[in-house]
Amino acid sequence: MSVSKGVLLIGGPSKGTRMRPLTLDCPKPLLPIAGKPMIWHPLSAFAKVPGLTEVIIIGFYEDSVMSGFIKEVKREFPNIGISYLREYKALGTAGGLYHFRDSILRPPVPQNIFICNIDICSAFPFQELLQLHSSHRGVGTIMGVNVKKETAQKYGCIVTEPESSLMVHYVEKPDSWISNTVNGGVYLFDKSEDPLVKPDEILRLEQDVIVPLAAAKKMYVYECKDFWRQIKTAASAVTANSLYLTRIQKTNPDFLARSSPNVISPVYIDSSATIDPTAKIGPNVAIGPGVTVGAGVRVKDAIILEGTNLEQHSCVLNSIVGANCNVGAWARVDGKPEPETDVKGQISVTILATEVSLAPETLVRSCIVLPNKSLNRNSANEVLL
Amino acid sequence: MKISTTSLPLNPTQPRYALILVGGFGTRLRPLTLSWPKPLVEFCNKAMILHQIEALVKAGVKDIVLAVNYRPEVMVSVLKKTEEEFGINIHFSVETEPLGTAGPLALARDILGKDDSPFFVLNSDVTCVYPFEAFRDFHIAHGAEGSIMVTKVAEPSAYGVVVTKPGSTVIDRFVEKPVEFVGNRINAGIYIFNPTVLNRIKLEPTSIEKDTFPAIAADQQLHSFDLPGFWMDVGQPKDYLSGTCLYLSHLTSTHSPLLTDPKKNKWVYGGNVLVDPSAEIDPTAVIGPNVVIGPDAKIGPGVRLQRCVILSNAVVRDHAWIANSIIGWNSNVGRWTRVENITVLGDDVTIKDELYVNGASVLPHKSISTSITEPRIKRRESCKIDPSYYPH
Numbered sequence: 024m025s026v027s028k029g030v031l032l033i034g035g036p037s038k039g040t041r042m043r044p045l046t047l048d049c050p051k052p053l054l055p056i057a058g059k060p061m062i063w064h065p066l067s068a069f070a071k072v073p074g075l076t077e078v079i080i081i082g083f084y085e086d087s088v089m090s091g092f093i094k095e096v097k098r099e100f101p102n103i104g105i106s107y108l109r110e111y112k113a114l115g116t117a118g119g120l121y122h123f124r125d126s127i128l129r130p131p132v133p134q135n136i137f138i139c140n141i142d143i144c145s146a147f148p149f150q151e152l153l154q155l156h157s158s159h160r161g162v163g164t165i166m167g168v169n170v171k172k173e174t175a176q177k178y179g180c181i182v183t184e185p186e187s188s189l190m191v192h193y194v195e196k197p198d199s200w201i202s203n204t205v206n207g208g209v210y211l212f213d214k215s216e217d218p219l220v221k222p223d224e225i226l227r228l229e230q231d232v233i234v235p236l237a238a239a240k241k242m243y244v245y246e247c248k249d250f251w252r253q254i255k256t257a258a259s260a261v262t263a264n265s266l267y268l269t270r271i272q273k274t275n276p277d278f279l280a281r282s283s284p285n286v287i288s289p290v291y292i293d294s295s296a297t298i299d300p301t302a303k304i305g306p307n308v309a310i311g312p313g314v315t316v317g318a319g320v321r322v323k324d325a326i327i328l329e330g331t332n333l334e335q336h337s338c339v340l341n342s343i344v345g346a347n348c349n350v351g352a353w354a355r356v357d358g359k360p361e362p363e364t365d366v367k368g369q370i371s372v373t374i375l376a377t378e379v380s381l382a383p384e385t386l387v388r389s390c391i392v393l394p395n396k397s398l399n400r401n402s403a404n405e406v407l408l
Numbered sequence: 409m410k411i412s413t414t415s416l417p418l419n420p421t422q423p424r425y426a427l428i429l430v431g432g433f434g435t436r437l438r439p440l441t442l443s444w445p446k447p448l449v450e451f452c453n454k455a456m457i458l459h460q461i462e463a464l465v466k467a468g469v470k471d472i473v474l475a476v477n478y479r480p481e482v483m484v485s486v487l488k489k490t491e492e493e494f495g496i497n498i499h500f501s502v503e504t505e506p507l508g509t510a511g512p513l514a515l516a517r518d519i520l521g522k523d524d525s526p527f528f529v530l531n532s533d534v535t536c537v538y539p540f541e542a543f544r545d546f547h548i549a550h551g552a553e554g555s556i557m558v559t560k561v562a563e564p565s566a567y568g569v570v571v572t573k574p575g576s577t578v579i580d581r582f583v584e585k586p587v588e589f590v591g592n593r594i595n596a597g598i599y600i601f602n603p604t605v606l607n608r609i610k611l612e613p614t615s616i617e618k619d620t621f622p623a624i625a626a627d628q629q630l631h632s633f634d635l636p637g638f639w640m641d642v643g644q645p646k647d648y649l650s651g652t653c654l655y656l657s658h659l660t661s662t663h664s665p666l667l668t669d670p671k672k673n674k675w676v677y678g679g680n681v682l683v684d685p686s687a688e689i690d691p692t693a694v695i696g697p698n699v700v701i702g703p704d705a706k707i708g709p710g711v712r713l714q715r716c717v718i719l720s721n722a723v724v725r726d727h728a729w730i731a732n733s734i735i736g737w738n739s740n741v742g743r744w745t746r747v748e749n750i751t752v753l754g755d756d757v758t759i760k761d762e763l764y765v766n767g768a769s770v771l772p773h774k775s776i777s778t779s780i781t782e783p784r785i786k787r788r789e790s791c792k793i794d795p796s797y798y799p800h
Contacts, residue, residue, distance in 0.1 A: 303744075319692075319710040319727045321744040321762060336710045336727045338744045340762060353712045353729050355746050357764055357779075384712065384729065386746065388764065388781065403781070 025134035027153065028077045028127060029069035030120060033062060033141050035083030035113060044376035044393050045257050045345060050088050052141050055328060056260055057267035058278070058291035058309050060092060064267060065139045068147035070100040075149075076131055077104035081119040083112065117228040133214055138228070140208035144263035146249035146270060147209065155188065155245045156211045163236055165190065166209035167244040168251040172200065174364055178253075179206030179229050183244045190242040195229045204244070206233075207251055257343060257391070258361040258372035264326050265289075265307035280304070293329075302333075311346070324360070334383070342373040345394070350375075351383030358389050370404055423544055423600065425520050426464045426528035427473040427501075428457065429509060436644040439754030439771050440719075440736060445483045447474070447532055450719060451642060452655050452700050453684055458490065460530055463538035465494045469528065472496060473519055475512035477503040510614035513606060521603045529616075531597035533643035535651045536635055537658065538598075546633045547600045550577065553629035554601045556621070558593040559639035567594040568617060570632050577631040582621060596635050645734055645752045645769075652717055653698045656680035670696075677714075684720070708743070716747075725761070736772070749783065 033052040042051050052062040059067075062080070069078050080089065089107045097105050108123045120127070120138065127136060135156065137149055148166070156164040167181050180201040182192035194201055206229065236242040250270070254263050268289035271278055280292040287305035292298060293312040302320040310316070310327045317335035325339045330347040333339060337350045341358035350356060358373035370389040375381070379392050382399035392398065392407045434446025441449065447457035461472060474487075479500045487498045501516045513520060513529065520527045526547055528540065536559070547555040556579065558570050569583045570593045583590050595617065608623055624630040638658055640651035659667050660680055668683045670676040675689060678697030683689065686703045693711040701707065702720035710727040718724060718735045725743045733751040741747060742761035751765050754772035759765055763776065767783030770776060 321727065323762065336712065336729075336744075338727070338746070338762065353727075355729070355764065384731075386748075386764070 025074055026131045027072060027075040027135040027137060028079065028133040029066075029072070029075055029137040029139065029149075030127060031062060031065060031069075031078060031080045031139050031141055032119065033080055033082035033084070035110070037113065042255075042257050042260070044391060045260070045343060045374060047394060048346065048377045049328075050084055052082070052084070053088075053092055054260060055309065055311055055326065056144070056254075056264050057271060058293065058311075059267075061254065061260075061263075062092070062141050063096065064144070065141060065147050066096060066105070067100070068149055069137065069139075070103055072137075072149045072153065075103060075137075076133070077106070079123065079127055080105070080107045081110065081123060082107070083110040085109070117232050120228075128214065136212050136214060138210040138212065142254050143208045144250070144252045144254050144259075144266055145207065145209070145247065146251075148245075148247055148249060149209075149211075151247075152209065152211050152245045155243065159188065159243045161189070161236075161243045162241045163210060163212045163233075164243045164245050165211075165233065166207035167204040167246050168207040169203050169246070169248075170205050171363060172203055175200060175203050175205055179233070180204070181206060181244055183246070188243045188245070189240060190233075190237045190244050191240075193229075193233050193237040193242070195234075204246065207247055208253075256361075256365070257374045258358075258370075260326060260343060261307075261324060261341060261358075261372050262361045264309055265324060268307055268309065287323075299335075317352070325356075328377075341371070342375070344375045345377040345379060347378045348375050349380045351381050351385065353384045354381045355386045355388070356381065357386065370406070422468050423526045423528060424468070424470045425473070425522070425525070426469045426471070426530065427475055427513060427516055427520060428460060428530045428532050429512060430457070430474050430476045430532045432477050434643070437648065439752060439769055440734065443737070443755035443772050445480045446643075448483060448486055450702060451535060451648070452652060452659075452682055453702055455486070456535075456642070457487075457532060459535065460532065460538065461490060461494070461496075461498075463540055464528060464530075465496060467528075467540035467544055469540075470496050471499065471519055473499045473501050473516040475501050475503065475507075475516065477506065506613060507611070508613040508615045510609045510616035510620045511612060513601075513616070514609045514611040514614075517606050521606050524603060526600050526602050529599040529601065531641075533641050534597045534639065535642050535655060536596065536598075536639040537637045539636060543598070543600055543633055546577075546631070550631050552578075552631055553605055553627070554599060554621075554624050555631045555633050557596040557598040557635045558632045559596040559635045560592050561594050562592070564589070564592045564594060569594055572632055577633070578628055579621075579625045579630040579632050581625060582617070593632060593634070596639050597641070598635075646750050648734065649715060649717065649732060649750070652700055653680065653715065656682060656698055656700070687718075702737075722753075736770075 053060040069075055086109055093107050110119050176197055179195045180197050181204045182202050184191050250266050252262055272289040280286050280290040282288045285303045290305035291309040295312045296310045296314040298316045299318040301318045302316045304322045307324045308322050311329035313330045314327050315332045319336040320333045321338040324341045326343045328346040331344050333350045334352040336352055337354045339356045341360055342356045356373050359371040361371050373387055373390050375392045376394040378395045380397045386401040388403040390402050390405050396407055430447050434441035437446055448455045479502050491498050569586050569591050571580050571591050573580045638654035640654055642648040642651035668676050668681045670679055675691055675693050676696050677694050680698045681696040683701040684703040687701045687705040689707045690709040692709045693707050695713045698715040699713045700717045704721045705718045706723045708726040711724050712729045714731045716730045716733045719737045721737055722735045722739045724741045727743055728741045728745045730747045733747045736753040737755045739753045739757040741759050744762045745759050747765045749767035751768045753770045756773045757770045758775040760777045764779040766781055768780040
């Protein structure tokens with residue numbers, strides 16, 4: 024079996040600004056989605072790939088930010104090596120790969136190198152990607168995903184030759200429509216035809232690596248039929264949460280809360296959370312550590328982060344409630360589902376940042392509330408600073 | 409021999425007649441009035457018009473004319489029972505064309521002018537304590553042709569202000585929407601007249617406020633009577649709710665046994681709660697202040713109600729939250745649903761679980777399954793519909 028390694032590109036604190044205000048207190052890769060940090064989902068998928076010996080996480084967060092997580096996953100996945108390599112500055116998506124090429128290529132020397140962005144939510148079909156990759160003679164395989172025609176131009180658009188899966192054309196965010204197959208943010212490269220040998224300061228994986236490889240007919244496309252979403256905005260975390268929970272329901276149902284009249288699957292409830300039996304939870308809810316959910320509370324399509332208290336009869340729908348918030352009795356935190364395409368100036372999902380307090384009976388609908396706010400009036404469609 | 413007129417007793421005749429200006433379809437109170445004629449819509453668990461009829465009966469009135477421009481069968485049959493209960497006659501005086509606020513008096517001349525006793529005239533949308541006996545005594549005491557009840561308002565600029573002669577109750581003039589302060593007493597829509605006033609009104613569209621009153625006042629035959637206590641025109645939902653609060657506060661201040669006792673019922677919060685004995689309230693609900701719950705209504709566990717009216721046979725399910733709204737007869741509000749901001753549900757409306765309903769007017773028999781986040785239906789004053797539309 025050939026040796027593989029996985030690289031996770033996590034970016035740094037200056038990235039992920041569209042995830043604010045959640046990322047003001049929690050670095051984006053560690054944001055809990057479906058009960059696990061965002062980065063855990065691709066990492067655990069790597070751990071299942073036969074022959075994968077090591078996962079290298081590259082970003083420019085402080086080491087201390089990542090060290091706790093690294094320690095945890097090393098314990099959880101003892102059979103693979105996991106390390107965090109910090110860029111001294113943002114080097115671009117491929118720049119980091121080039122910078123750390125020696126670490127990536129150290130023995131056991133990998134035949135295949137997976138590269139995965141973490142701002143996506145996917146089933147991460149790495150094994151299927153590897154299978155296709157092994158069947159052609161190109162140097163790289165990209166995971167292509169199908170999106171709606173209206174949204175395709177927001178992504179890197181791929182034109183494929185259907186019979187051979189050969190990539191014939193690639194344009195990053197084109198001005199006019201090219202195809203519905205777009206770059207899913209997951210790649211597999213041969214070590215032999217090392218694409219990482221461009222000593223530029225800033226090296227972009229898409230424009231500087233993929234485009235020339237497509238032109239040279241050395242890139243192939245694996246079309247992923249399973250779910251896929253970008254996690255760019257805070258609102259998309261709610262969608263990702265429900266997609267991951269639905270998947271976990273099939274792959275690892277014991278991780279989730281057991282279904283009952285008041286628990287509508289899929290629901291994740293941390294073992295240290297306290298839930299009143301009269302509260303009705305789910306579907307698509309993740310409840311973090313130390314959360315208290317009072318009598319007669321309703322939670323649906325939501326992420327409740329650690330230490331938060333939902334008082335009796337309160338109602339949280341289509342929202343993310345940050346850590347250590349307090350939602351008063353009969354208060355309502357309500358949002359709209361994430362729309363297919365963002366409308367400027369319109370907020371869909373409600374986000375309460377850390378330590379927000381909501382007075383009893385107040386309504387917060389489609390709002391973004393910054394940390395440490397105390398709200399005692401109804402609010403709708405506002406950013407509350 | 410000279411006979412002193414002043415030695416004659418003042419007109420001692422007890423008023424036997426009253427006219428209530430009911431008017432049209434109550435479009436301002438839709439969607440409630442799509443299912444039920446406005447005078448029969450309950451106000452604090454009693455048909456609006458019954459509040460007035462009972463007070464008139466108490467003041468000795470025997471014949472009540474309802475000036476209407478349509479006559480729904482349901483109103484006839486309901487008021488038949490009222491006639492029997494109080495031993496009175498209720499006449500429907502149906503306008504074939506709109507006659508304004510004074511024309512209906514001419515139309516009902518045969519009844520109102522039957523004898524020399526004074527008669528009452530009421531606008532049907534007005535709620536107050538109806539001090540008809542004191543009003544009658546005042547009218548008889550001054551002996552002039554007419555009396556108008558006036559109420560004090562904080563901001564008189566939106567109303568017609570009644571100005572009396574200094575140190576007197578004689579009305580000097582009326583100032584419509586005054587730009588500078590001339591007084592803060594406005595017409596409360598309740599009058600008492602001697603039958604001679606009928607000689608001033610022709611059977612044609614006439615405004616009592618604009619045509620009749622200035623003429624009587626010019627003859628110094630019109631007096632104003634200060635209405636004690638609260639007053640509200642409850643012809644539209646927002647004011648209906650405000651009027652409900654005023655009425656409930658009045659019940660509280662008079663220690664009315666009709667109100668639910670907070671000491672005996674832990675679920676009452678803040679008082680001013682009027683609940684029909686046949687309604688079922690879960691003890692874990694929190695209700696008040698300013699809530700009316702009608703007969704056979706059901707309020708589920710963990711429900712929170714304030715400043716709202718739940719009409720008969722409506723169901724409010726677990727953990728729902730309702731404020732500043734009217735829940736129509738036989739309607740159903742789902743669990744964890746939030747209803748607020750002058751929402752009015754018509755008869756037999758269903759709101760599904762977990763929704764948010766903000767300032768909506770929901771037509772009868774509708775089922776709502778997605779949130780209404782912004783007020784949508786615009787109220788128009790002058791849209792009329794066929795009376796046969798009334799389902800009851």
